[in-house]
Amino acid sequence: MAEVKLKNITKKYGDVTAVQNMSLDIPHNEFLVLVGPSGCGKSTTLRMIAGLEEISGGEIYIGDQVVNEKDPKDRNISMVFQNYALYPHMTVEENLGFSLKIAKEDKEEIETRVKEAVQILGLEELRKRKPSQLSGGQRQRVAMGRAIVRRPDAFLFDEPLSNLDAKLRTQMRTEIKKLHQKLKTTVIYVTHDQVEAMTLADRIVIMKDGVIEQIGTPLELFEKPATKFVATFIGSPSMNMIEAKITNISGELYMETNDGISVLIPKHKKNSLAEGQKIFFGFRAEDIVPLKFGQKPKNSWSMTSKVNLAEPLGTETLIFTNLGNTEVVSRMFTPELVNSNDDLEFALNLDRTYLFDGDTGLAI
Amino acid sequence: MKQIKKIAFWLLVLFLLILICLPGIWIFVSAFRPNPEILSKPANWIPDRWTIHQFTQMFSINGYVSVPAFKYLMNSVIISSVSTVIAITIGMMGGYAFARFNFRGKNSIFLSLMLARAVPGISLSLPLFILFAKLGIINTSFGVILVYVAMNVPFTIWLTDGFFRQIPKEMSEVARTDGCTRLQAFWNVELPLAGPGIGAAAIFAFLLSWNEYALASIITRTVHSKTLPIGMMDYLDEFTINWAGMCAIAVVMIIPALILTFIVQKHLVSGLTFGGVKG
Ligand SMILES: Nc1ncnc2c1ncn2[C@@H]1O[C@H](COP(=O)(O)OP(=O)(O)OP(=O)(O)O)[C@@H](O)[C@H]1O
Ligand SMILES: [Mg+2]
Numbered sequence: 001m002a003e004v005k006l007k008n009i010t011k012k013y014g015d016v017t018a019v020q021n022m023s024l025d026i027p028h029n030e031f032l033v034l035v036g037p038s039g040c041g042k043s044t045t046l047r048m049i050a051g052l053e054e055i056s057g058g059e060i061y062i063g064d065q066v067v068n069e070k071d072p073k074d075r076n077i078s079m080v081f082q083n084y085a086l087y088p089h090m091t092v093e094e095n096l097g098f099s100l101k102i103a104k105e106d107k108e109e110i111e112t113r114v115k116e117a118v119q120i121l122g123l124e125e126l127r128k129r130k131p132s133q134l135s136g137g138q139r140q141r142v143a144m145g146r147a148i149v150r151r152p153d154a155f156l157f158d159e160p161l162s163n164l165d166a167k168l169r170t171q172m173r174t175e176i177k178k179l180h181q182k183l184k185t186t187v188i189y190v191t192h193d194q195v196e197a198m199t200l201a202d203r204i205v206i207m208k209d210g211v212i213e214q215i216g217t218p219l220e221l222f223e224k225p226a227t228k229f230v231a232t233f234i235g236s237p238s239m240n241m242i243e244a245k246i247t248n249i250s251g252e253l254y255m256e257t258n259d260g261i262s263v264l265i266p267k268h269k270k271n272s273l274a275e276g277q278k279i280f281f282g283f284r285a286e287d288i289v290p291l292k293f294g295q296k297p298k299n300s301w302s303m304t305s306k307v308n309l310a311e312p313l314g315t316e317t318l319i320f321t322n323l324g325n326t327e328v329v330s331r332m333f334t335p336e337l338v339n340s341n342d343d344l345e346f347a348l349n350l351d352r353t354y355l356f357d358g359d360t361g362l363a364i
Numbered sequence: 365m366k367q368i369k370k371i372a373f374w375l376l377v378l379f380l381l382i383l384i385c386l387p388g389i390w391i392f393v394s395a396f397r398p399n400p401e402i403l404s405k406p407a408n409w410i411p412d413r414w415t416i417h418q419f420t421q422m423f424s425i426n427g428y429v430s431v432p433a434f435k436y437l438m439n440s441v442i443i444s445s446v447s448t449v450i451a452i453t454i455g456m457m458g459g460y461a462f463a464r465f466n467f468r469g470k471n472s473i474f475l476s477l478m479l480a481r482a483v484p485g486i487s488l489s490l491p492l493f494i495l496f497a498k499l500g501i502i503n504t505s506f507g508v509i510l511v512y513v514a515m516n517v518p519f520t521i522w523l524t525d526g527f528f529r530q531i532p533k534e535m536s537e538v539a540r541t542d543g544c545t546r547l548q549a550f551w552n553v554e555l556p557l558a559g560p561g562i563g564a565a566a567i568f569a570f571l572l573s574w575n576e577y578a579l580a581s582i583i584t585r586t587v588h589s590k591t592l593p594i595g596m597m598d599y600l601d602e603f604t605i606n607w608a609g610m611c612a613i614a615v616v617m618i619i620p621a622l623i624l625t626f627i628v629q630k631h632l633v634s635g636l637t638f639g640g641v642k643g
Contacts, residue, residue: 052537072540079541085534089556099542102552150542 002063002076002153003028004049004186009058011044011210018044020210021058026154031180031187035197036207036233042190045207046156049188050079062153078147079156082163084139086131092142093118093127099150117145120179137168144179154186161196173199194234198222206230228280228361231354237318239282240328243358246277255281255355259324263301266350269364278358285331287352290319290344293334297349304345310338321346388618395419395611402607418612432587433613436595440617443505443591444573447512452566454513455520460550462521463528464536474525477518485515489582496583503585511579516569523568527561528554567628571621592617 004026011019019041026032034042047053049060051072059066067075078099087095093114100110118124121141131139140160147155160176161169177200180187191197197204198218206213206221206229214226218234225231231239244255247262253270254262263281265273273279291302303323311318312335319330319338330346338344355364394402395418397411422433461467462474492511493502501507531554539549555562577593584590596613599606 050537050541052540071545072537073543073545075541077541079538081534081538083532083534085532085538087535087539087553089553098539098552102543102548146538146542156541 002186003061004154004188005059005061006045006049007059007061009045009048009060010056011041011048011053012056018210019048022210022212023058024205024212024215026186026188028186029184031177031189031200031202033197033201033204034188034190034207035192035194035204036213038192040207041210042192042207043158044210046079046158046188046190049154050077050156051075052079076150076153077156078150078152078154079158080143080147080160082159084131084143084163086139086142086146088131091128091130092123092134092145095131095142096145096149099146113149113151117149120148120182121145136164137172140164140172144176148179148183152185154188157187157189159191160189162191162193169196176200195236198234204234206233224363225354226363228282228356228363231282231356231363235284237285237329237331239284239354240288240323240326241356242281242323242326242328244279244281246273246275246279248275255279257281257324257326261303261324263348264350265355266299266353269355272364273355279364280356280358280361282354282356283348283352285318285329286333287349288328288330288346289332290330290338291347292344293332293336294347296347297351299350300347301350302345302347304343307338307340307342307344309340312337319344391611391614391618394608395615397608399606399608402611418608422609422612422616431595431598431609431613433592433595433616435587436590436592436613437616439505439589439595440574440591440593443508443512443589444570446505447509447516447573448566448570450509450513451516451520451569452524452562454517455565455569456524456562458517458521459524459526460528460554462525464533474521477521481515481518481522485576486578489579492579493582502583503589505589507583508580508589508591511583512573512576515576515579516572519572520565520569523565524558524562527558527565530561531557564628567624571624574617574621 004024006022006024009019009022010017022041022045024032034045036042044053048055049062051067051070051074055068059068061067062075062077087098090098096114096117097110100113105113118127121144123138123141123145126134126138126142131142134142140163143160157176161172164172173196176189189200201218203215203217204221205215208229214221214230216224221230221234225234225239228241232241242257244257244263246265247254247256249262253265253273253275255265256262287297296302305321305323308320308322308327310320314335316331316333317336317338319332320327321330321344322328356362357364393409393411396414396416398413398415398417401408401411401413422431424432424434458477462470496502496507501510535553535557536546536549539553540546544552575593576591580591580594581597584594592613596610599609599613
């Protein structure tokens with residue numbers, strides 16, 4: 001029952017700045033996901049909240065208390081680690097009850113709470129087993145159970161699913177989501193998998209090199225990426241991104257790619273651009289479709305290009321083709337066969353293109 | 365061809381085994397026969413007459429004591445046990461610190477500890493003798509314990525450092541988010557996991573103390589503090605040597621060492637190799 005607040009948090013390891021000036025408000029009961037590429041400071045942030053890593057600057061609040069100087073044990077948080085870190089010398093039920101035993105709860109209370117957790121997670125049969133006798137998925141469950149039993153103010157997860165196979169990962173993802181709805185506790189969840197982030201989060205924090213790139217709901221990040229990095233990071237396949245320059249052809253602004261392809265700039269973007277400005281021009285795969293199998297968008301630009309490769313995935317087909325010299329990917333939802341080396345006419349929906357500044361990467 | 369190689373290999377093994385075991389076997393059989401028979405030529409491998417005379421005399425069962433072997437045994441047990449308990453306690457704390465914490469001069473401290481271990485003990489005997497004589501702790505069990513603790517601490521630190529390193533540091537981190545203090549996390553989680561390794565390190569330390577001769581021979585003088593290996597020398601008279609008595613003492617010494625070595629052998633290689641990960 002607590003909100004978590006970070007105020008200008010910084011973490012330095014010698015000369016390396018792992019996290020820089022990070023501020024974040026996490027209201028009670030929010031499922032917040034920290035996502036970003038490897039080494040961007042996600043784990044470091046989480047470990048600072050847990051109290052396992054000292055803070056070089058700034059303040060962390062849990063509830064309305066500053067916890068900078070508090071030991072992990074006094075923060076009333078639970079953490080689930082990537083490798084589960086189950087106590088190998090204890091049985092499942094001892095693992096689950098350990099925190100309560102340390103807190104000197106009486107036996108009956110421990111038993112009721114362990115029982116409750118075991119039921120929620122379907123571990124009844126495994127209570128007497130040691131961690132070495134469990135499968136990866138079961139270990140994962142025990143690790144979560146251990147966190148639940150404590151009834152913490154906040155759960156911290158550090159890539160809890162990354163050691164599971166794809167199928168189990170999807171299944172556990174759903175379970176974590178359900179668990180959150182049941183328990184109604186603040187969750188801070190670290191992952192580098194954007195699909196996990198999109199499906200689980202109330203809000204996502206995208207980090208890069210120790211700095212927050214953007215905070216928002218999954219849809220906000222998908223629809224209105226604030227930077228080129230966010231645009232390419234969120235969404236699968238990754239947003240197509242083409243380098244271009246703004247040119248003026250008889251009074252109209254165009255973006256011209258390195259290989260001389262010109263595309264008219266949509267009207268509503270015109271005002272914020274200057275002739276000669278370098279930009280990145282981005283669009284998602286589903287916004288460039290083969291005309292033959294789709295509808296021509298209202299405001300579009302077309303090209304004819306050869307198919308490099310087609311990947312039929314059942315409900316959708318990914319088609320790789322070239323726009324000038326850059327390979328772009330198109331996604332169509334019609335189950336039609338496309339052959340490599342076919343020439344197809346593609347239509348790009350200009351209303352759904354994104355422009356980013358060539359130097360700063362900020363959205364225009 | 366393969367067959368011959370195999371036979372040759374096993375013959376070599378057998379030969380080496382005999383070579384290694386012969387002195388032991390000789391000591392064992394000699395402990396159970398009268399002294400003159402030991403000196404007979406040619407050597408007599410199987411005693412004509414078995415006797416436990418040396419043992420009854422050693423433990424003064426028939427009332428007459430030439431060598432107070434029982435007292436020496438007690439000295440050995442006390443000195444080895446106490447020094448082991450102290451050395452392993454210090455070693456455990458030191459090893460944990462080296463494995464888990466970063467502090468200034470960590471590597472040089474570790475290195476100097478290991479170098480201290482490399483100094484041949486005997487070269488310290490004279491300074492040690494003078495120092496102990498001045499302090500008035502020459503010929504006391506306390507003095508011997510002190511020396512053995514100093515001798516064993518670097519070794520136990522080195523071993524336990526390796527054992528603690530094997531335990532993922534998430535183990536104590538998760539315990540701490542589960543409500544433990546650092547000490548509770550150590551006590552409830554890390555120590556039980558490192559337990560077998562620490563036990564092995566303790567046995568090593570015990571064996572080193574149990575078998576030590578060079579330094580004990582300098583700082584122990586009388587029945588007060590002499591350990592078994594030193595006590596054995598009592599069988600050397602001016603004119604005669606009681607080989608049978610010496611062999612009997614040797615048997616008493618070897619048996620606990622043998623048992624402990626059996627217990628620890630599983631950890632012997634692993635213990636020494638993971639200690640070795642650290643440079
Ligand atoms: N103990 C340390 N000493 C020095 N640098 C460290 C230490 N721990 C982390 N770092 C550095 O801090 C940065 C952030 O690391 P962090 O573990 O938070 O990354 P991450 O986002 O969790 O990455 P991953 O997805 O790979 O787990 C990295 O550049 C890393 O090299
Ligand atoms: Mg990480």
